[in-house]
Amino acid sequence: MAMPKQLVLTIVVCVGACLLMPGPGIASEPDTGSESPPFVAWQLPDKPTEKWFIGPGQVTPSLDDLSPQPGQEVKSLHLDLARNEKESACFLVSGLQDAEVTVAITGPDIFAKTVLFTRSRQVNMLIPLKGPLKLKKGKTEELWMRFSSHKVEPDVYKGAIEFKHSQSGKSLGSLPVMLKVWKVVMPPRNIVHCTGYSSGIGFINGLSGNPDKDEAYKKRLHAYLANMAETRLDSLAISINKFSIYDPVKINGKPLQAVLRSDPSLLKGDTLPQVDFSYYDTFFxxxxxxxxxxxxxxGPQSLFIGPLACLGKEVTVDTPEGRRCAVWLAGEWRKYLQKQGFKAIWAKENDEIKPDEIPSYNKICDIFKEGGWRTYTTWTGTIPKRPDLIRKVNKNAEQWQMQFLSLDIFRNLVAKQPALIDRTDEVWFYGGGNGVYRFSYLYVRLYGWLAGYYDTDGFAWYVYCDWHKNETIAVLKDGVVYSTPALEGLRDAIEDAQLYAMLNRKLLPRADKRQWAPGKYSHGLVAKGGGVLLPLEKLTYGAYVFYGFRSPTPDTVRQAKAKLLRTLEK
Structure with a gap:
């Protein structure tokens, strides 16, 4: 690609970098001894993302399929941040020849907090850049930057990304960076909660009962939970193994299941024994x-399936003895988890249930409600749009975690009939899908704006971590969790959701969450139709009719973020 002589380096952001905007050109001073760069830095064409939910913009493109092409030149970076938040951006770099280039961010102390990454070609893993950027002729790499405003005062901070030849040390140009930190402070704890479904973490379902092996397992938990906390995922959703969960659990110093097999009459007394879960103390x-x-x-039934089997084939949750055992165990677990420090203890019974599964759902949830748990499941298309079915499950749906495709229908239905759900119920939605490692930063980030517009208590992402490498956005390697574009987008989505929730509460301080109204929660940011920065359009997916973003661009998200912060600061 031919470059203008007066430009040593032209930087343009990739489609995943939502917070870059056009600015003055980058020029290398003639007397600095700069040499022409052995690479070109560029972006994908700045086209609107069509069909946001199911279009090409959902996917991070393979680096092997990318090569430099004409596009909008962006010669400076301008990011807007609240205090105490993080923000990510990226751009593409293609080698014009084999070379090693050092990349450094200079400027005030705020820039010292910046972390640089490159994207791998496998599972889109982001690898910290700890040495020179190694370029191959005709190959494309991707540079990511994660900025932080942690403990930074409100101000405008100016710095630069400096590029040098790693061997000669000569300058290859620089990219001006401006960070505007607003007076708005990111809340230390989430207003809008978020969970990442995480069967791959395992938690207590991965335990072997062997102390030596389980000590090694703790290191895995430390790595994942530290990363989840950094990403602002604040609600654990864990799987449990019905075959092994009770191996280390005891009654009066003896294995619980062995006691039940040898003396099932133990559960017929007026007072049931206390269960010792202390083996799990260090894990929680x-x-x-x-x-x-x-x-x-x-899958909370796993908390009593094994023990019920110890009592005999004829004992089930449908028998008085079996139900009493199930309620006892549910209550013992709840007391134990409370003692460990958990404030919200949920049982997610089944998944995406159908109308004919409502009786079974209610039966199991009744057991956990009696044991002191809060209960919910995920909802797809049929139940959320029928008042008669909503009424049937309402007593055991303290959280309405809606498939994204049904969120608009449910919010509008409940707004017209608020009594369908309880005022204390939480409203969530969930998104994600298969092959999440491929999902783009921009696609995932926009979930935070949906959470704000629909004024939800939380949202869930499927999945944060699974056992299969293609179904994870958090990659564990050699004891370290590596990020991905989707995980960077999820963190920024969670932070955007907090800011939007702050605006909702500022402008609508006493609103009944059940009486959602689209006009009230738009704030000139998100709305159906037009006239806002992030318009929604009616989309279809199979039998679903829903609303998704109409042609979002990196720049419109940047503008929406700046407007949101400006309105909060007034």
């Missing part, structure tokens, strides 16, 4: 260390 202490106060058990 890790969750406490990283600030987790909410926990959800997925």
């Amino acid at each position: 202490a890790i969750a406490m260390k990283y600030g987790f106060k909410s926990i959800s058990f997925m």
Whole structure:
């Protein structure tokens, strides 16, 4: 690609960098001894993302398919941040020849907090750049920057990204960077909660009962939970193993299941024994260390399936003896989890249930409600749009975690009939899908704006971590969790959701969350139709009719963020 003579380096952001805007050109001073760069830095064409939910913009493009092409030149970076938040940006670099280039960010102390990454070609892992950027002729790399305004005073900070030849040390140009830190402070704890479904973390379902092996397992938990906390995921959603969960659990110093097999009459007394879960103390202490106060058990029936089997084939949750055992265990677990420090203890019974599964759902939830748990499941298309079905599950739906495709229908229905759900119920939605490692930063980040517009209590991402490498956005390697574009987008989505929630509460301080109204929660940021920075359009996906973003661009997200901060600061 031919470059104008007066430009030593032209930087343009990639499609995933939502916070870059055009500015003055980058020029290298003639007397600095700069040499022409052995690379070109560029962006993908700045086209609107069509069909946000199912279009190409959902996917991070493979680096092997990218090569320099004409596009909008961006010669400076301008980011808007609240205090105490992080923000990510990236651009593409293609080698014009084999070379090693050093990259450094200079300026006031705020820039010392910046972390540089490159994107790998496998599972889109972001690897910290600890040495020179190694370029190959005709190959494209991607540079990521994670900025931080932690403990920084409101101000405008100017710095630069400096590029030098690693061998000669000669300058290859620089990119001016301006960070505007507003007076608005990111809340220390989430207003809008977020969970990342995480069967790959395992938590207590990965335990072997062997202390030596489980000590090694703790290191895995430390790595993941530290990363989740840094990403502002604040609600644990864990899987449990019905075959092994009770191996280290005891009654009166003896294995619980062995006691039940040898003396099932133990459960016929007026007072049931206390259960000793202390083997798990150190594992839940890790969750406490990283600030987790909410926990959800997925497939909670596993908490009593094994013990019921010890009582005989004829004993089930449908028999008085079996139900009493199930309620006892649910209550013992709840007391134990409370003692560990959890404030919100949830049982997620089943998943995406159908109308004919409502009786079974209510039966199991009744057991956990009696044991002191809060109950919920995920909802897809049929139940959320029918008042008669909503009424049937309402007593056991303290959290309405809606599939994103049903969120608009549900919010509008409940707004017209607020009594369908309880005022204390939480409204969530969830998104994600298969192959999440491929999802783009921009696509994931926009979930935070949906959470703000629909004024939800939280949202869930499927998945944060799974056992299969293609179903994770947090990659564990050699004891370290590496980020991905999707995970950077999820963190920024969570932070955007907090700011939007702050604006909702500022402008609508006593609103009943059930009586959501689209006009009230737009704030000139998100709305159906037009006239806002992030318009929504009616989309279809199979039998679903829903609203998704119409042609979002990196610049419109940047503008929306700046407007949000400006309105909060007034």
